[in-house]
Amino acid sequence: MKKVKILPIILATLMVASGCSKSKTTETKESTVQSSLNSQEINLSMVKPITINPLLNKDRSVGYVMNLIYDGLFTIDENYNVVPQLVDTYQISQDGMSVDMKLKDANWHDKTPVTSQDVDFTIRLIQKNVDSSYYELVKNISSVSIQNEKEFTIKFKQKYPFSIDTLIFPIVSEDKIGTMNTKDANEIKKNLIGNGPYKIDKYEEREGMILSKNEDYYNELPKDVKDIKVGVVPDENALVSMVMALESDIASISLNDLSKFYEKQFNLTTYEGRGYENIIFNYDNPYLRDVNFRKAIAHAINRERIVEEGYMSDATLVNFPLNSNSKYYDKSLKPIKYDKDKAKSYLEKVKPVTDEELKQLENKEKENQKNAKKDTKTNTKVVETKQETKNVKEKEKEQDIDKETQLKEKLAKIDLKILVNKNNTERVKSAHLIVENLKTIGIKSHIVELEGQALDDAISSKKYDLALVGWELSIIPDAREIINNSGYSDKKLESYENSLINATTEEQISDIYKSMQKYINDNVIFISLAIRDEYIVTNRRVQGKISPNEFDVYEGITNLKTPQE
Structure with missing residues (x-):
């Protein structure tokens, strides 16, 4: 049966064995008890990224991390309903062929404003890259008409009742990326500035990245938001292994992985997939x-x-x-x-x-x-049908049909x-x-x-x-x-x-x-x-509630707490 896949950023990637020996896993676990378990950071993992441009990335584990760094016009909540994110107000036209929008007073991590031009640039960059995970979402957009720095109109090619639901792609900075050339747009240095609740403090290709709270975020965040350390692993199997070895705090797991995690050490969050x-x-x-x-x-x-x-x-x-x-x-x-x-x-x-x-x-x-x-x-x-039915029943009785x-x-x-x-x-x-x-x-x-x-x-x-x-x-x-x-x-x-x-x-x-x-x-x-159902497993040292869905498994991560030093 054909599967309906509108947002390929969530696509399952090829599962490859990690190749780690049993002895190595044991050694890693012992060292982690002394490091991660006492760390004030929240530890995550992602597969080694080909790019950290959120529009061109195709790996879901990288995409989940990028969701912490970049916001979209709208996002999906835990109930799979679309809700505004960067958008302050919006109005759909009576004919359903366009939507007027006004952005919130949101800034990029370098404190420059998120603008209407950034939205237009983002849409054009996705449309130029047909293999982008978000391409299907922008196919029906004909143009963006800019009124000013914060107000614009998105026009559609055809009427579609769920047009707002398609506007969930991350917005990137025209000033930072500045080019429609895919090779240039993939450069790491052009993708280090986002607009989301976390900003990149440090990025190393082999080591991963350190994320910290965006103090200039347009929405209110808890005062004690923890830094996040994102490690790099070779494949998706290793994402689960890292949590088992206590080197990572959170992972999305399959039903087959459930038996690997013990209740005393891990919390399990079940959500509708x-x-x-x-x-x-x-x-x-x-x-x-x-x-x-x-x-x-x-x-x-x-x-x-x-x-x-x-x-x-x-x-x-x-x-x-x-x-x-x-x-x-x-x-x-x-x-x-x-x-x-x-x-x-x-x-x-x-x-x-x-x-x-x-x-x-x-x-x-x-x-x-x-x-x-x-x-x-x-x-x-x-009435005629009822009469016919009555006649049929009487006839059946007369003939004594069993x-x-x-x-x-x-x-x-x-x-x-x-x-x-x-x-x-x-x-x-x-x-x-x-x-x-x-x-x-x-x-x-x-x-x-x-x-x-x-x-x-x-x-x-x-x-x-x-x-x-x-x-x-x-x-x-x-x-x-x-x-x-x-x-x-x-x-x-x-x-x-x-x-x-x-x-x-x-x-x-x-x-x-x-x-x-x-x-x-x-x-x-x-x-x-x-x-x-789908599952998120969390190391018990991390306290608090997250509200995952398949669009963003780390939704609510800003609410998590780690042990005090």
Whole structure:
């Protein structure tokens, strides 16, 4: 399944073994107990950077450190909502084609002001470098119109409801970099002055850098912000090893790394990541075109148990492909709950929709849309439909048809193929739980485990009935690509998406998303399962709360304290 990746700065890098021997690790740990554990600095690590220009860097560990040094117009908070950073005020135009902005009284670390010209320069530098991690975010920007040193207008090529959400790239100094030449822009000496809460006091290519509090920061910082020492390691595996050896205080770790860290020495912070898991249907299957059959499946599947046992509680149950704390996620929505009796009741209503019937339904929908008296005729048809249903029931009673026998005959024709990635143990476990759930209501199913290109080919050629798939949610709260790849389409869903494209305010977006989420849930267009958790491990000597997300794992680091000398 294609993964949605809007912000590649967060991309996973190639994991290479560190090559450290066991004896070296032991020696490092012993020396660290005497240095890092008594240090007043907070110790971090990053992979050796190719560049420290935040716009041209591609390594996520370096990017997380650069987030401490550079701010953007906006940033992402712990709930994955966009919030102003360098921007003081902003106003989106009525047509959604531009946004007027005013900067805060922010300065660079050399005390010169952050200006509108810096914003324009930053956008042009990203647009010139198509391989920049932030290139996708500026593709829709046509120009920047500067009014004065602090006020400017960003103009867009096309209307996009999440235009503000794309303005999260770091702003760099035109005066310091001063060139669009990529080679020159990568020079270390041109990238030592930022505008964020930390400034670079010292940088050495092999040793790393020392960061200290920016006393001239435009936002209030705690009085006792600790200096940060950033060490350089050869690869991403070593980032975890450094924390284990007590040479680094904080690291982002995987679920597989959890067992390496002991509770007495480390604190664990769990946060909602961007790994979204769901079940999609093959709408070429005549049974799956019937909403009653999809509802039966949805009621039969115990999602809570899947999260608990399939994903080992390493996930958050969700009903839609948005982070559960997003301002656009409808927490009031009542999902289809696990209920075997309801599942069986929907099975009794199932009638497979043939290709011919599907065409007739589509033509009927088009005719209804053209009819000016749609509502009146619809009501009449509802009455007629109820009468027809009543007649059918009476006829069934007269003929003494055994519905249970009829249902068994219907289900005997069904054997659902459930497709899953054989290398993803959580999805494989979940698939077996689904098979077990479906069996309790009389639906036969079997699992097909594939990997790599074979899996992609099977999904694209629709050689499945149900498929457990994973996506990487975009930092931008735009769920349309996942929805459109569900394989389902109708005029109502299209109208919601068109309305969303034309929305220009948060209130409009929220209202449309609320209707869309209800419609997808009611029609079981796909079944959302969960969003995977991510982890930050922190040495217990460091006290205080951080609020990480996948955009900035060190969010809140200014609140951390170290032992007093």
